[in-house]
Amino acid sequence: MEEKGAADALAEFLQRNEIYCPRLQRAWITSGRRDQKPPEGGWRTWLLMGGRGSGKTRAGAEWVQALASAGARSDLRIALVAETLGEAREVMVDGVSGICRIARRDRPDFEISRRRLVWPNGAIAQIFSSEDPESLRGPQFHYAWCDELAKWKHAEETFDMLQFGLRLGQDPRQLVTTTPRPVPLLKRLLADADTRLVRMETRGNAQNLAPGFIAALERRYGGTRLGRQEIDGELIEDREDALWKRDEIEACRLRVTEALRRIVVAVDPPSGSGETSCCGIAVAGLDAGGRAVVLADCSVEGMSPAGWANAVANAYRRFAADRIVAEVNQGGEMVAAMLRSVDAALPLTLVRATRGKYLRAEPVAALYEQRRVVHAGRFVALEDQMCDFGPEGLSSGRSPDRLDALVWALTALLIDGQGEPRIRGI
Structure with a gap:
């Protein structure tokens, strides 16, 4: 106890008086x-x-x-x-x-x-x-x-x-x-x-x-x-008005061992580029009982169009997916052209949102409540967005790219053909 107190006092003295001593500076007990x-x-x-x-x-x-x-x-x-x-x-x-x-x-x-x-x-x-x-x-x-x-x-x-x-x-x-x-x-x-x-x-x-x-x-x-x-290291609880709660997500987490009968990769392309841009990429499949299984969050940040297109193609091949579902609101036909430039054989379905993100996410949140969706692991960044997504979006004001991709994937698997969002194949 006395030795530790003396070391702390010595470290404070050195720092306060800006005294540089190589051996002491290298020693963890003082630095x-x-x-x-x-x-x-x-x-x-x-x-x-x-x-x-x-x-x-x-x-x-x-x-x-x-x-x-x-x-x-x-x-x-x-x-x-x-x-x-x-x-x-x-x-x-x-x-x-x-x-x-x-x-x-x-x-x-x-x-x-x-x-x-x-x-x-x-x-x-x-x-x-x-x-x-x-x-x-x-x-x-x-x-x-x-x-x-x-x-x-x-x-x-x-x-x-x-x-x-x-x-x-x-x-x-x-x-x-x-x-x-x-x-x-x-x-x-x-x-x-x-x-x-x-x-x-x-x-x-x-x-x-x-x-x-x-x-x-x-x-x-x-x-x-x-x-x-x-930054502050605080433990922040879920938003009261969020569509998802962590306890609910935790309850639907399991280790999947059975084969899936259909797998899709959903893409929410970024609206711009740069270090803060994020391309949402979610992978999900259907098990034999018709339940959706979220397999991965393959989203990438700070990528060029060619970079995120390659990430999509890699996810498609890695999970042996059946189809890629891509939102085209931000990039229009450019999204399809970019993906085709990476692999012309990619099976694409383009989707266009005509309603807000919250309205599109609500029916997907209901699927979780009905236990029709499970997570095959923990997807930290994605689940953070899910539990921070309310009527006004994310509390940070940023776009919920990962969540958007998840919504498109689960919509394609479980809600396809029942209204919004409308899907057209190419």
């Missing part, structure tokens, strides 16, 4: 913020909930490195769990703030083929994906780091399997670093007496971010629901 270090006392879960760029990943990497590199010999086993294996490698291991980048000494070797990190003293960390909960059945651990838990595809199953494996040593613990979203699992962790919650704001890490980044975010998102979530 890390207090909210990036483990809480005191007894806890099972350290929940680090913060905005984008607030320093969550660095805190996780430093925690794991400190545990694994302690001692000349170690038998520690640590689980590193991310949304996907790619995210685990690119963020938790090799990222700018990842374990291999921040290790100042006793750097671990990354054995890619075995999906694990091995430290010189014998400590081992294995990486896992929320896409494969069963991979956590069998291994056992002393500690675990769970990154972006609110985005996990099969969150409940993956977290449950991890808890069964977190059984080594005298005091097994886990760190959860995540941007807050009101998903049921995160809410349960918040209510757990063994959880220690630490909140972090993006602006608290301003010294490590590009100049003007915080100001630009504040101008664009300050005071909005999205800004409070992504």
Whole structure:
């Protein structure tokens, strides 16, 4: 306790007097913020909930490195769990703030083929994906780091399997670093007496971010629901007037194993171009019982027309779809021409909206209430739009591109021929 207090005091003294000492600046004990270090006392879960760029990943990497590199010999086993294996490698291991980048000494070797990190003293960390909960059945651990838990595809199953494996040593613990979203699992962790919650704001890490980044975010998102979530790290509940609620979406989530008899890819092309443009691309199919299954949100951002057209074609081939449904309000025949230029054989159906987005979405929301739609996984960005979509649109004022694509896909599968939206084939 005294050592930690002295280190914090030293760090504050150095920063306040603008004294630069290379060895001390490199040491996490002096350069890390207090909210990036483990809480005191007894806890099972350290929940680090913060905005984008607030320093969550660095805190996780430093925690794991400190545990694994302690001692000349170690038998520690640590689980590193991310949304996907790619995210685990690119963020938790090799990222700018990842374990291999921040290790100042006793750097671990990354054995890619075995999906694990091995430290010189014998400590081992294995990486896992929320896409494969069963991979956590069998291994056992002393500690675990769970990154972006609110985005996990099969969150409940993956977290449950991890808890069964977190059984080594005298005091097994886990760190959860995540941007807050009101998903049921995160809410349960918040209510757990063994959880220690630490909140972090993006602006608290301003010294490590590009100049003007915080100001630009504040101008664009300050005071909005999205800004409070992504910048301030607040857990924002669903809008009362939203067409969808998270509990309802959670209730219709399942793992699909049966073959689907029809699959469509729906496209909502962006109205413009640039980094903030988004082309909504949703994939859905019909099971044997006539129920719609949402398979993927393949939406892309900041793409040129050729870029998003290729993304559509890739989704069509990846899911062996039967048809592509494309809205033409924004681009007219250009949309079809662009898709045809990528693959002339693509089976296209063009749709044109004659009513507002909310009116078009209402019958689709009713399908969810009737349990005629299920989600084959977690689609974070899409579900965020669904639960923030009310009569006036999204609270951010942006276009609900992902949701529009979903509406077109489910309309084509379950409402086709029953009125709006009107569909014509080419």
